[in-house]
Amino acid sequence: MFNKLLKFIVLIGLICGFLFINNQAVFAQERVFLDLxxxxxxxxxxxxxxxxxTRVGGFSGITYDKQKDLFYVISDxxxxxAPARFYTLKMSLANNKIAQVNIEGVTLLKDRGGEVYAQDTIDPEAIALSPRNSVFISSEGISHLGVAPFINEYDLEGxxxxEVPIPKRYIYDGEExxxxxxNYGFESLTIKANGTMPQDPFRLFTATELALSQDFNDDMPETLLRSRMMHYVVNPFGQPVLISENLYPVNKADFGVIFNGLSDIYALPEEGYLLALERNLGLRGFGAKIFQIVMANATDIYAENSLAGNIDNINPVKKKLVLNLKDLNIDLDNLEGITFGPRLADGSQSLILVSDNNFTPTREKTQFLLFKLSKT
Incomplete structure (x- = not known):
């Protein structure tokens, strides 16, 4: 009888210990993320x-100039x-509503020779305002035409x-x-500035929408979701320095979704934390999800020539769903850009999303969505 009782006590102890350890693991996992x-x-x-x-449309990226209370949006x-360009917008908010959006100006981008970009030599997708009063703009390139992707810095006159150095593995080579x-290139771009002076170094993040050619395996469809995220430090002198490259796992498509990809990222004030906007298209129209992502403890994959095989040895960036926009039960369009906006009347932080109408106004629209971001 005593032995049976002892075994029972030991078993209860093991079960309680197991539950305690797993609860601790859950709590530790929760502590990784901000409460947003x-x-x-x-x-x-x-x-x-x-x-x-110029034809207004194709808004695939957005950034906010807090000092001037203006938005810059890139047309794709x-x-x-019309020549490649970005627009300057003024957004009026009142009573937690978007009262008006007015176009204040358009800026044509110039190439190395000081000329506007010729047709099909650029595919601009994302824009981010830097602390030195310039904008960084990413082009995902046009692979089938041999047009390489790039990330360039422009003044506000275009x-x-x-130019940000891009590793050769991102340059399309059909033979290799x-x-x-x-259409799976640098859709996203964001800047994290910690300094107080324009000449202080800052961080730049970008990511591919979906996997590179060498990271995709036809026999493993899930490999298409293996995006690469790059983290640069931009200094006042010399070229930006790539300090890490990480695996960003795009979410698996929900039932009925035909396409799912990473369309933009946004650096939060807290170090190592970002928001990610994943846009999808399915049988029921467009959808989007916003994730919180954490860079800490993510494996640097700079030396990984391919992600098309087993990646159990790689720690990706951590993700947590903040909002599935389908749950809002509102009409959604082709959402591609995300940024903080001005403070709301109660002092809380606004978040703005913008959609790309693909220059098909009868089927798609240029949509702005306004959110209130809360932290506890």
């Missing part, structure tokens, strides 16, 4: 229009309808200032089967 929440406030549709001889026009795939 997003409250949907409003939606606004920009009317279809032309501005200074490949210099087909003049080229500098490497580089960004068509």
């Amino acid at each position: 929440s997003l409250e949907y406030l409003d939606s606004y549709e920009l009317t279809t229009q032309d501005f200074e001889n 026009d490949r210099s087909r309808l 003049n080229l200032l500098s 089967g490497k580089g960004v795939q068509d």
